[in-house]
Amino acid sequence: MIIYAAQWVLPISSPPIESGALAVEGERIIAVGARAHLTERFPEAPIRDFARAAILPGxxxxxxxxxxxxxxxxxxxxxxxxxxxxxxxxxxxxxxxxxxxxxxxxxxxxxxxxxxxxxxxxxxxxxxxxxxxxxxxxxxxxxxxxxxxxxxxxxxxxxxxxxxxxxxxxxxxxxxxxxxxxxxxxxxxxxxxxxxxxxxxxxxxxxxxxxxxxxxxxxxxxxxxxxxxxxxxxxxxxxxxxxxxxxxxxxxxxxxxxxxxxxxxxxxxxxxxxxxxxxxxxxxxxxxxxxxxxxxxxxxxxxxxxxxxxxxxxxxxxxxxxxxxxxxxxxxxxxxxxxxxxxxxxxxxxxxxxxxxxxxxxxxxxxxxxxxxxxGLDDRTGSLEAGKEADFTVIALDHLHQLPTHDVQAAIVFSSSANDVRLTVVAGREIFREGRLLTIDEDDLRRRLIEAANRLRS
Ligand SMILES: [Zn+2]
Incomplete structure (x- = not known):
């Protein structure tokens, strides 16, 4: 089990949680709530703390x-x-x-x-x-x-x-x-x-x-x-x-x-x-x-x-x-x-x-x-709820173009973009973290793309 914590957790199916956390076991979300509550409930679980950031459903x-x-x-x-x-x-x-x-x-x-x-x-x-x-x-x-x-x-x-x-x-x-x-x-x-x-x-x-x-x-x-x-x-x-x-x-x-x-x-x-x-x-x-x-x-x-x-x-x-x-x-x-x-x-x-x-x-x-x-996949994904698969993303909230973040939903919709994403997780598996894709070789992809594009253009 891992606890992911951040300044904000936005389950979407319920109101935003300040100082929130998400407990993930394998592929699933076990619990969502206040960080203090989750760390008390699962004292052994390691904590990944994203600090000034928001955890959202993928x-x-x-x-x-x-x-x-x-x-x-x-x-x-x-x-x-x-x-x-x-x-x-x-x-x-x-x-x-x-x-x-x-x-x-x-x-x-x-x-x-x-x-x-x-x-x-x-x-x-x-x-x-x-x-x-x-x-x-x-x-x-x-x-x-x-x-x-x-x-x-x-x-x-x-x-x-x-x-x-x-x-x-x-x-x-x-x-x-x-x-x-x-x-x-x-x-x-x-x-x-x-x-x-x-x-x-x-x-x-x-x-x-x-x-x-x-x-x-x-x-x-x-x-x-x-x-x-x-x-x-x-x-x-x-x-x-x-x-x-x-x-x-x-x-x-x-x-x-x-x-x-x-x-x-x-x-x-x-x-x-x-x-x-x-x-x-x-x-x-x-x-x-x-x-x-x-x-x-x-x-x-x-x-x-x-x-x-x-x-x-x-x-x-x-x-x-x-x-x-x-x-x-x-x-x-x-x-x-x-x-x-x-x-x-x-x-x-x-x-x-x-x-x-x-x-x-x-x-x-x-x-x-x-x-x-x-x-038609809302029984499995789309919100942060216990029992759903652990599909989520972490969005930074400490970049200058986002500060100050008085209203967290406004900060995400009106001040943030893909470039602010720090982590992407599908069914508990991290696939993108802090600037790097973890599942494929991005440099190799870039090289092959440029080759293919040049060929298509000629
Ligand atoms: Zn289309």
Whole structure:
């Protein structure tokens, strides 16, 4: 048993504890409370004292694409056109990146996450083996959602059979902490019959599911009117598309997708009826405010998600559209963009000028327990509670840019970032400590990354 102590312990499921401590035995948390109380209860246990720092549940990245990490700071010029950008990413991934590149890319993403205090990630991945490899090497928890594509109705059965085969093959990579899931990519890349089949399969096989939904104007134009860049792209490929004439969320409800309680990434273009529908199905949301802003998609109605009681986590999305995986920064950004024009998420009805802004505590909740709930893993992680697995992070509170730290939650959300993380622990195992990753050779990773990036650029 070890006792981890610090000036602050933030269990998230209960109020912050000053002079707090966490008792860890093997993989599990045994007790959380006042330091004096825990040292009295476990007098033999060694104490790791972090002094002016905060111990938090490990941060949860509810939406990532680790395998795209090698595309950080690339393809910037294409971003103005979302359709062209997505196409360039797909082409680069399929034609330029070798299997080794994808593994390296995912390893970069996982290493960055561990350094940022992230202990668990919901990773959407085309080449899912790369993601499994990276999470296991670095020692993270996660769900790898194998991506499914297939916009053409005529090939739906064939694509579904292929998916079943790859799911069966991927089962062998699963561990107790790295689980397999399914991700029909988006309504514009997966046909209605394929969506129905995948959702039924996910439900019957109890596989967690995630999907991109209600992200861009191009998607709305496709759903409501059957026009715009996605519609034109499908037409160029000779793929028939009949616009359902309803929002993405209502479309997913109609097809039975929401019945699988999926994690929906983005949900920017959602009105109150859509959010009520999401809540009624107990579907979840990965809120990705930085990626949404960077791609110019707009702002998701985070405060309204919370008001409707939807389970919401924060996601970095890929670092090709972020360009960092820093969930503390994501929390800060989520709070700031909810407030920036003085209305609640752009709701200009006038009754929201006060009272519905996202607080530091709400942002921190989304970055931890909210994310665990969104991924369906809150029985194991997301808060500091006796009986849960020991997933936690220690954040310094003594750097000049954080001082003074009158309100500890404000200090973490508004003054801290990944660079302030001192320790990352997954199920009792330290994977990052005081500037160094403990599970992989960081210098070797850096060297291989630069080589691969140079090759990709040439
Ligand atoms: Zn995404």
């Amino acid at each position: 941060l949860i990245n509810a939406h990532s694409h680790l395998e795209l990490s090698l595309l950080r700071n690339a393809l910037e010029a294409d971003e103005a056109d979302f359709f062209a950008w997505l196409r360039r990413i797909t082409i680069t991934r399929l034609e330029r990146m070798t299997e080794e590149d994808l593994k390296l890319s995912a390893l970069l993403g996982a290493a960055e996450a561990a350094r940022a205090g992230v202990t668990c990630t919901g990773d959407a991945s085309d080449v899912a083996q790369a993601s499994f490899y990276a999470l296991r090497e670095v020692g993270l928890r996660g769900i790898v959602y194998k991506e499914v594509f297939g916009p053409d109705v005529r090939t739906a059965r064939e694509q579904f059979a292929k998916m079943q085969e790859s799911i069966a093959a991927l089962r062998e990579f699963e561990t107790e902490r790295v689980l397999l899931g399914l991700s029909p990519h988006a309504p514009y890349t997966v046909s209605a019959p394929l969506l129905e089949m995948v959702a039924t399969y996910a439900r019957e096989n109890e596989l967690p599911m995630m999907m991109h939904a209600a992200e861009s104007q191009a998607e709305t134009d496709l759903m409501l009117y059957g026009r715009g860049p996605f519609a034109e792209g499908l037409a160029r490929r000779g793929i028939e598309w009949r616009a359902p004439g309803i929002s993405t969320i209502q479309y997913l409800a109609r097809l039975g997708v929401l019945g699988a309680r999926p994690l929906l990434a983005h949900c920017i273009r959602t009105d109150d009826a859509d959010i009520a529908t999401i809540a009624s199905f107990d579907a979840r949301i990965a809120h990705c405010p930085k990626s949404n802003a960077k791609l110019g998609h707009g702002r998701a109605p985070f405060t309204r998600f919370l008001r409707h009681g939807v389970k919401v986590g924060l996601g970095s999305d890929s670092v090709a559209s972020n360009n960092t995986c820093d969930i503390l920064e994501e929390a800060r950004f989520a709070a700031l963009v909810s407030r920036y024009d003085g209305t609640s998420d752009g709701d200009s009805s006038g009754d929201d000028r006060t009272g519905h802004r996202v607080s530091a505590a709400q942002a921190l909740h989304a970055a931890t327990l909210g994310g665990a709930r969104a991924l």
